[in-house]
Amino acid sequence: MIKLLRKEIQLAASPLSYFFIGFGLMAFVPGYPILVGSFFVCLGLFQSFQTAREANDLTYTALLPVAKRDVVRAKYAFCCFIEICYFTLTGAVTLIRMTLLSNAAVYRNNVLMNANLVYLAFVLLILGLFNAIFVGGFFQTAYKFAKPFVKFIIAAFAVVGLGETLFHIPGLAALNAFGFAHMGLQLGILALGILLFSGLTVLSKHRAMRNFERIDL
Amino acid sequence: MPLCEIKNLRKTYPSFTLTDLSFQLNAGQIVGFIGRNGAGKTTTIKSMLGLIHPDGGEVCYFGLPFWGHEEEIKQRIGYSTGAVNYYPKKKIRNIVSVTKTFFSAWDDGAYREYLSLFALDEDKTPSELSEGMKVKLNLLLALSHRAEMLILDEPTSGLDPFSRDELLDLFAELKRRGVAVLFSTHITSDIEKCADDILYIRDGKLVANCSMDDFIKNCCEDGESLEDAILRMERGVRA
Numbered sequence: 001m002i003k004l005l006r007k008e009i010q011l012a013a014s015p016l017s018y019f020f021i022g023f024g025l026m027a028f029v030p031g032y033p034i035l036v037g038s039f040f041v042c043l044g045l046f047q048s049f050q051t052a053r054e055a056n057d058l059t060y061t062a063l064l065p066v067a068k069r070d071v072v073r074a075k076y077a078f079c080c081f082i083e084i085c086y087f088t089l090t091g092a093v094t095l096i097r098m099t100l101l102s103n104a105a106v107y108r109n110n111v112l113m114n115a116n117l118v119y120l121a122f123v124l125l126i127l128g129l130f131n132a133i134f135v136g137g138f139f140q141t142a143y144k145f146a147k148p149f150v151k152f153i154i155a156a157f158a159v160v161g162l163g164e165t166l167f168h169i170p171g172l173a174a175l176n177a178f179g180f181a182h183m184g185l186q187l188g189i190l191a192l193g194i195l196l197f198s199g200l201t202v203l204s205k206h207r208a209m210r211n212f213e214r215i216d217l
Numbered sequence: 218m219p220l221c222e223i224k225n226l227r228k229t230y231p232s233f234t235l236t237d238l239s240f241q242l243n244a245g246q247i248v249g250f251i252g253r254n255g256a257g258k259t260t261t262i263k264s265m266l267g268l269i270h271p272d273g274g275e276v277c278y279f280g281l282p283f284w285g286h287e288e289e290i291k292q293r294i295g296y297s298t299g300a301v302n303y304y305p306k307k308k309i310r311n312i313v314s315v316t317k318t319f320f321s322a323w324d325d326g327a328y329r330e331y332l333s334l335f336a337l338d339e340d341k342t343p344s345e346l347s348e349g350m351k352v353k354l355n356l357l358l359a360l361s362h363r364a365e366m367l368i369l370d371e372p373t374s375g376l377d378p379f380s381r382d383e384l385l386d387l388f389a390e391l392k393r394r395g396v397a398v399l400f401s402t403h404i405t406s407d408i409e410k411c412a413d414d415i416l417y418i419r420d421g422k423l424v425a426n427c428s429m430d431d432f433i434k435n436c437c438e439d440g441e442s443l444e445d446a447i448l449r450m451e452r453g454v455r456a
Contacts, residue, residue: 003315003318003319006315006318007315010307010311010314010315011304011307011311011312011315012304054305055303055304055305055306055307056302056303056304057303057304059268059303060303060304062267062268063266063268063291063296064291064316064319065287065288065289065291065292065319065320066288066291066319067287067288068267068287214270216263216268216269216270217263217268217269
């Protein structure tokens with residue numbers, strides 16, 4: 001698996017996949033729907049799938065002495081690697097906003113989503129949806145990726161919309177807590193986000209392995 | 218024990234059927250797989266490599282069924298196709314440095330030898346290579362892990378006559394080293410030059426599976442060349 005991950009990084013990946021990790025810093029931007037940053041990292045991953053398809057990556061990999069299901073595992077491993085890098089970066093920015101910048105006026109006066117643990121849970125949900133809808137959808141054919149990506153865009157922006165509106169509903173303002181306020185709620189929702197990301201990724205990976213096994217290349 | 222044994226291989230597409238193909242390859246044997254475009258050569262080869270799923274039949278290498286022993290079998294065989302171009306914008310050096318990590322028997326000495334023989338520049342990318350040089354690059358990757366058997370899909374397509382001649386000489390050298398070679402082609406002179414045996418496929422059916430000598434004795438009429446005999450047989454079917 002390490003060898004295949006190395007192959008993904010050195011041969012198949014688009015440089016844009018690495019570039020968009022930097023969009024984790026967008027959580028610093030005041031008055032901006034910061035969840036959109038997680039869409040951009042998925043856009044970078046989409047570029048890698050496009051680059052890999054143009055380079056006949058799947059056929060090359062299928063001819064290496066690896067099991068066909070490992071080809072799918074490697075793609076998921078690469079996506080998770082980029083996603084974890086992004087999550088680590090945006091998580092670090094979130095922690096800075098929750099601690100050092102929790103009282104900064106530009107963030108206190110922000111009417112949009114605040115960077116807190118609930119935000120991180122929404123990030124994980126978007127990344128999990130990318131793995132389930134796009135990566136899983138791609139491995140139904142191992143060739144077509146436009147339709148799964150359009151489906152992912154719709155789902156991702158629905159989640160962004162949900163994240164930006166939920167805390168405006170009376171009684172749910174705590175979702176947009178500053179700093180360490182409502183920590184129990186924030187931690188609970190982050191745990192739910194981790195569960196959703198893991199569940200969506202693992203279940204779609206198993207389905208993708210079954211689908212890819214059946215495909216004629 | 219044959220290196221590769223195919224029994225009753227079948228695959229049906231809406232407009233094409235591969236029907237009960239059976240043949241085998243032994244160490245040091247060169248087999249030319251001939252047939253017109255669309256006859257089923259690539260379908261057969263892809264089925265042998267697990268790239269497509271046959272509807273029936275058996276594919277065994279070294280006495281082991283392919284499905285279930287895919288990884289260890291791929292360590293011992295090499296595949297190349299003249300048509301596919303992998304990672305066109307990556308340097309050959311980088312493609313090789315990744316590829317070699319997958320093969321336990323990768324031989325850097327053999328790699329250097331073939332690199333020099335094929336006059337390939339490691340700092341070039343596949344997109345900078347001519348069609349013939351791309352074929353050589355694919356062959357280089359297949360040969361450098363000491364494959365006991367090579368499966369080559371139209372390796373001479375796009376090669377100039379000199380490169381084709383060099384490649385066919387290389388097959389003869391590989392044969393001396395005990396490597397089995399199965400190569401598909403629609404160029405009869407390639408087969409005449411180096412094949413021990415011929416597999417002739419027409420409309421998804423194997424119509425000849427014999428030694429070159431037997432094929433010429435049984436199918437070529439009064440001094441007829443191999444090409445003329447095959448053309449006559451094809452025209453007879455189409456008429």
